[in-house]
Amino acid sequence: MAAIETSALTKRYGGDVFAVSDLDLVVEEGEIFGFLGPNGAGKSTTINMLLDFVRPTSGSATVLGMDAQTETRAIHERIGVLPDAYGLYDRLDGYTHLRFAIDLKGADDDPDALLDAVGLDQSAAERAVGGYSKGMTQRLALALALVGDPDLLILDEPTSGLDPNGARELRELVRAQAEAGTTIFFSSHVLEQVEAVCDRVGIMNDGRLVAVDTIDGLRSALGEGATIRVAVDDVPDSLDLSDVAGITAVTLEPNAVRATCTDPAAKLEVLDRIRATGADIVDFTTHEPSLESLFSAYTAEVEA
Amino acid sequence: MKWLVVARKDVADAVRSRLFWGVVALFVVVTAGSAATPALIPALGGTPALALGITTEFGAIFISIAAIVAAYLSIAGERESGSIRILLGLPATRRDVVLGKVVGRSLVVAVAVLIGYAVAGGVILAAYGNLPLVPYLAITGLTTLFAVTFVAIAVGISAATASRGRAMLVAIAVFLGLVVLWDLVPQLVYVAATGGFPGQTVPAWYYYIELLSPTGAYGIATTDILTGAGGGVGMPGLDDRIEGDVPGFLSWWGMTVVLLVWAAVPLLAGYTRFRRADLG
Numbered sequence: 001m002a003a004i005e006t007s008a009l010t011k012r013y014g015g016d017v018f019a020v021s022d023l024d025l026v027v028e029e030g031e032i033f034g035f036l037g038p039n040g041a042g043k044s045t046t047i048n049m050l051l052d053f054v055r056p057t058s059g060s061a062t063v064l065g066m067d068a069q070t071e072t073r074a075i076h077e078r079i080g081v082l083p084d085a086y087g088l089y090d091r092l093d094g095y096t097h098l099r100f101a102i103d104l105k106g107a108d109d110d111p112d113a114l115l116d117a118v119g120l121d122q123s124a125a126e127r128a129v130g131g132y133s134k135g136m137t138q139r140l141a142l143a144l145a146l147v148g149d150p151d152l153l154i155l156d157e158p159t160s161g162l163d164p165n166g167a168r169e170l171r172e173l174v175r176a177q178a179e180a181g182t183t184i185f186f187s188s189h190v191l192e193q194v195e196a197v198c199d200r201v202g203i204m205n206d207g208r209l210v211a212v213d214t215i216d217g218l219r220s221a222l223g224e225g226a227t228i229r230v231a232v233d234d235v236p237d238s239l240d241l242s243d244v245a246g247i248t249a250v251t252l253e254p255n256a257v258r259a260t261c262t263d264p265a266a267k268l269e270v271l272d273r274i275r276a277t278g279a280d281i282v283d284f285t286t287h288e289p290s291l292e293s294l295f296s297a298y299t300a301e302v303e304a
Numbered sequence: 305m306k307w308l309v310v311a312r313k314d315v316a317d318a319v320r321s322r323l324f325w326g327v328v329a330l331f332v333v334v335t336a337g338s339a340a341t342p343a344l345i346p347a348l349g350g351t352p353a354l355a356l357g358i359t360t361e362f363g364a365i366f367i368s369i370a371a372i373v374a375a376y377l378s379i380a381g382e383r384e385s386g387s388i389r390i391l392l393g394l395p396a397t398r399r400d401v402v403l404g405k406v407v408g409r410s411l412v413v414a415v416a417v418l419i420g421y422a423v424a425g426g427v428i429l430a431a432y433g434n435l436p437l438v439p440y441l442a443i444t445g446l447t448t449l450f451a452v453t454f455v456a457i458a459v460g461i462s463a464a465t466a467s468r469g470r471a472m473l474v475a476i477a478v479f480l481g482l483v484v485l486w487d488l489v490p491q492l493v494y495v496a497a498t499g500g501f502p503g504q505t506v507p508a509w510y511y512y513i514e515l516l517s518p519t520g521a522y523g524i525a526t527t528d529i530l531t532g533a534g535g536g537v538g539m540p541g542l543d544d545r546i547e548g549d550v551p552g553f554l555s556w557w558g559m560t561v562v563l564l565v566w567a568a569v570p571l572l573a574g575y576t577r578f579r580r581a582d583l584g
Contacts, residue, residue, distance in 0.1 A: 045584065051393060053583040073306075073397050081393030087385035091320040092313070103309045104394040128320075144390060 001065045003029045003152050003183040004050060008059035011045050019045040021207040023059070027185055032178050034198030035187035038299065041204040043187045044084045047156050051081060064152060077105065080150035082141055082158050084187075088132075094125030094140050098147065107148035114143040119169055134161035142170070152183045159193045171197045191295055205299040218298075219262070219288075228267045229258045230284040236277035244269050255282075306396050310404025311411070314378070318412045327370045328416040335420040336427045338362040343431035352432045353530050356443050357539055359424050360526040363447055364519050368483045371413050371454035372475050378405040379462040379578065380471035388583060402575045406459045410452045417451045418444070442529045446556065449563050450522045456567035457482075457518070460574030466581065486517035505547045511554050518566045525559035532556075 004027040011020045020042040027033045037043050048054035050061055052072045061068040063075045088097060098111040115125050118139040124132070129140065138161040145153060155174075159167040174197050178184055188194050194201055195215055202212040211218060219226075232255060239257065241250045246263025247270070259270050267286060274281060318324050338358045342350030379401065382388040391401060421444040429435045458475060465471040490513040494502045502510065514520035524542065531541030542550045552558065 048582075048584055053389065053392060055580075055582060073395050076393065076395040081389075083386075083389035083393050085386045086389040086393075087382075087387040088390065089313075089317055089387055091317055096313075096316060100309065100313045101394055103312075104306055104396055141390065144394070147394075 001029065002026045002062070003031075004033075004061070004063055004185060006046070006050075006059065006061040009046070009049060009056055009061050010058045011042075011049060011054060012057040018207045020049070020056075023209055025202060025209060025212070027183065029183050030178070030181060031199045032174060032184045032186065032197055034194030034201035035185060035204065036191065036194055036201050036295065037187075037189065037204030039189055041189075042207040043189075043204050044156055045207075046204070047084070047154060047185075047187060050154065051076075051083065053083070077148075078150060079152045079154060080145035080147065082145045082153075082155045084156035086141060088129045088137060088140065090130030091128055093128050094120065094132075094143075097129065097140060097144060098125070101144045101147040105148035109147050109149075114146055117146055117173060118143045119166075135163060135166055138162055139166070142173070146177075150182060152185065153177060154185045156187050157189070158186065159188060159190060167193060203295065203298050210298050216264075226264070226267070227258060227260050227287045228270055228284060229256055229287070230271065230274055231256045231282040232274060233280040233282060236274070236279045238277050239274060239279075241270060241273060244273065307400040307403035307407065310391070310396055310400050311408035314405060314408030315411055318374070318408065324374070324412060324416075327374065328419055331366060331370060331416050331420040332423050334362050334366050335359045335424040339424040339427045340431055350432065352428050352434060352436055353439060354539065355428050355432065356424075356436075356439060357526065357530050359421075360443060360447065360522070363420075364450070364522055365483060367413075367417065367447065367451045368454045368479060368519060370416065371451050372458045372479055374413050375405070375409040375455045375458035376462050376471050376475040377468060378409055378459050380465045380468055381462070383466055383583060384468045392583070398579050399575065402459065402463050402571070402578060405462070406456055406571060409459060410455045413451045413455050414448050417448050421447065439529050439532075442556065443526060446522065446525050446529065446560070449560065449567075450518065453518050453563045453567040456571045460570030460572075463571075463574030463578035482517045483519045486520060487514075489516075490514045490520075505545055508546050508548070508551050508554065511542070511546065515554070515559060515562050518563055521559040521562040521566070524554055525556045525563075528554070528556045528559070 004025065006023050006025045009020060009023040009025075010018065012018050023046060025046075035043050035046070045054060049056050050063055050068050052068055055069060064078055066075050068075065094115070095111055098109075098114055102109050102111070111125070112122060115122060120136060120139045120143065124136060125140075129137065132140065138158070142158065145155070153174075159170055162170060171193070174184055174186065186194065186198065198215070200212065200214050201218065203210050235252055235255065235257060241247055241257075241259060244266055246261050246266035247259050248262055249260040251258040257270070257274060259266070261267050261270070271281065271284065338361070339355045341358055342354045379388070382391065388401070392398065396404070425435055425440055428440075457478065461474045461478060462471050465474055490510045491502060493513055494506065494510060511524060515524055527539070527542055531539065542554055546554070
């Protein structure tokens with residue numbers, strides 16, 4: 001059973017504004033799925049439909065095998081949610097928030113353990129939330145999402161409001177949750193956040209899903225392979241790389257060989273071939289294409 | 305019973321609000337003050353029943369405002385702040401939210417009314433030497449129901465509107481229509497129907513128009529309770545105002561039904577709209 005499955009899911013506002021268009025998406029149980037796209041691409045609208053905050057114009061969605069629109073309560077008993085554009089109750093303290101979530105979920109979590117998991121002090125949790133910084137608010141909201149040991153965590157832009165250290169802690173938390181068997185659906189417009197933790201990513205642009213793959217898969221699909229540059233004492237004339245599988249381009253410089261590899265294994269092959277000619281390898285560097293460039297390639301492709 | 309958890313959180317939230325305690329304090333001053341008025345002005349020939357009657361006159365306006373203020377943002381405010389996303393992200397349904405809100409806010413407003421009437425009862429006992437228990441309890445109960453009715457109307461408005469501003473606009477319009485202006489409607493209809501102004505007595509239909517607003521229904525019910533209690537009320541009863549026999553429905557129990565309908569219909573209408581709304 002898929003953790004999330006949408007079928008021709010569509011949300012139209014007004015007559016012709018498609019926030020989400022004909023979306024078919026499957027997130028398998030146990031994976032960390034990164035949901036990428038620029039702001040306004042339809043990520044939050046999709047998540048809002050999964051959570052039944054927003055009703056689809058057509059199509060359907062299931063979460064943990066249950067219909068998102070009709071089995072809402074049963075779904076929400078088993079998922080943890082960090083929604084986008086949320087607010088907390090300014091007059092209530094952190095502990096009251098946690099107890100409220102624990103009561104609503106019928107769970108028996110220890111509030112202090114939840115605070116610990118998100119790195120929030122007990123003294124902070126005793127204060128009214130109105131005085132929290134954006135980062136503290138985000139940590140408390142994350143703790144609320146963790147209540148009841150959910151089977152699926154839906155996190156909409158979870159790193160927003162976190163400093164780099166907080167974002168790193170979040171990634172560790174996400175990995176730990178995933179290791180404990182929780183499926184994670186993680187949206188972001190900040191690509192590095194997703195690249196570092198996700199098994200697979202889906203890229204949304206303009207209401208459409210333009211790609212779904214592993215990060216490596218996306219790279220090779222676009223032919224944007226990694227580059228290996230090998231510095232040698234002297235470029236051997238006998239070097240021939242044309243028959244190496246997974247290489248798309250070779251450039252020879254006076255004292256270096258540069259090859260673009262769509263298959264990671266090809267890099268080693270390049271080194272072996274150079275060594276086989278008897279040339280001395282002085283140094284080598286590899287360069288991975290940034291997800292940013294992948295991302296612009298995908299989103300630009302759609303506009304063209 | 306998720307709605308109970310929502311209601312409990314709502315009460316916890318409300319009692320931390322300075323606005324809430326301000327309203328309670330003001331209500332205590334208003335009811336105690338109006339209960340003492342007949343004693344302070346000997347020309348009124350003060351009796352405990354008259355004192356109770358005056359509390360309801362002031363109370364009707366004040367309580368309707370207080371109940372609306374206490375509840376009109378209950379849901380629209382959460383939509384605007386985004387806390388509704390946390391709430392609905394947890395396993396609370398939209399029905400739990402509406403039910404929890406109406407129960408939580410009703411409880412809060414009812415406590416304010418009960419504190420106000422407890423103080424007013426003490427003032428009446430001190431100023432007049434006795435407190436007619438049955439009408440006192442009946443007025444207290446009826447006023448609590450009146451307050452809950454306006455809470456339900458305001459939660460209904462709040463459920464139906466997406467923002468703070470729109471909720472406020474509708475709440476003000478409803479307050480003006482139901483509390484301030486509705487009094488004029490039977491008079492206007494009377495003038496239109498008979499060509500003259502209403503005199504000492506009016507036909508029963510005049511009151512049937514009046515009871516269409518919760519404030520009108522509350523007024524009829526309190527008149528029935530206080531004049532029915534007999535003895536030195538100092539205010540005309542329904543049988544003094546209505547030509548011919550007073551229909552049985554124009555009574556405290558008939559008006560209780562009207563108030564219950566007023567509590568239920570806007571709440572259901574608001575819920576129906578909220579249930580279908582996109583909280584995007």
